[in-house]
Amino acid sequence: xxxxxxxxxxxxxxxxxxxxxxxxxxxxxxxxxxxxxxxxxxxxxxxxxxxxxxxxxxxxxxxxxxxxxxxxxxxxxxxxxxxxxxxxxxxxxxxxxxxxxxxxxxxxxxxxxxxxxxxxxxxxxxxxxxxxxxxxx
Numbered sequence: 001x002x003x004x005x006x007x008x009x010x011x012x013x014x015x016x017x018x019x020x021x022x023x024x025x026x027x028x029x030x031x032x033x034x035x036x037x038x039x040x041x042x043x044x045x046x047x048x049x050x051x052x053x054x055x056x057x058x059x060x061x062x063x064x065x066x067x068x069x070x071x072x073x074x075x076x077x078x079x080x081x082x083x084x085x086x087x088x089x090x091x092x093x094x095x096x097x098x099x100x101x102x103x104x105x106x107x108x109x110x111x112x113x114x115x116x117x118x119x120x121x122x123x124x125x126x127x128x129x130x131x132x133x134x135x136x137x
Contacts, residue, residue: 001052008033008056016060021103027110030057034114038121049121051087054114058094065101069094081136084125091118 008030015029037053039045059066073090077083095111119126128134 004037004048004052005056005059007037008053008058009060010056012057012060021061021107024106026061027106030061030107030110031113031117033057034117038117049087050114050118051091054091054094054118057114058111061103061107062101065094065097068097077137082129082134083137084122084134085129088119088122088126091115 011029011033012026015023015026019025034050034053034057036047038047038050040047055066055069058069069090072093073086076089077086080086092115095108095115098108098111125134
């Protein structure tokens with residue numbers, strides 16, 4: 001988890017330090033980090049689901065926002081005990097919380113794109129959840 005998170009944190013933090021949050025470059029870097037994790041060239045485009053990497057992107061943008069997303073993720077995990085449901089909900093919560101946090105539109109759009117990608121990668125988990133076959137922790 002930690003190394004995957006760093007994949008999102010380090011490039012996004014560097015982009016923020018060079019360009020600032022007002023630059024659309026930061027949004028492109030954030031999406032690129034997650035897409036690169038999900039579809040790595042060297043692993044024949046078979047990668048992870050992007051949750052930890054996306055969390056790293058959010059952490060680089062705002063520790064407070066990352067804390068809220070992590071709090072929601074943890075609460076839902078404790079309540080329902082489905083990692084996939086907690087992960088998708090956490091991903092979807094980031095752009096919603098950003099709307100209340102005065103983030104630039106391109107950053108909110110970046111978070112929406114990342115959330116959609118995470119939702120897409122979790123399709124099999126969500127299908128199992130609907131069928132009652134998803135494993136609990």
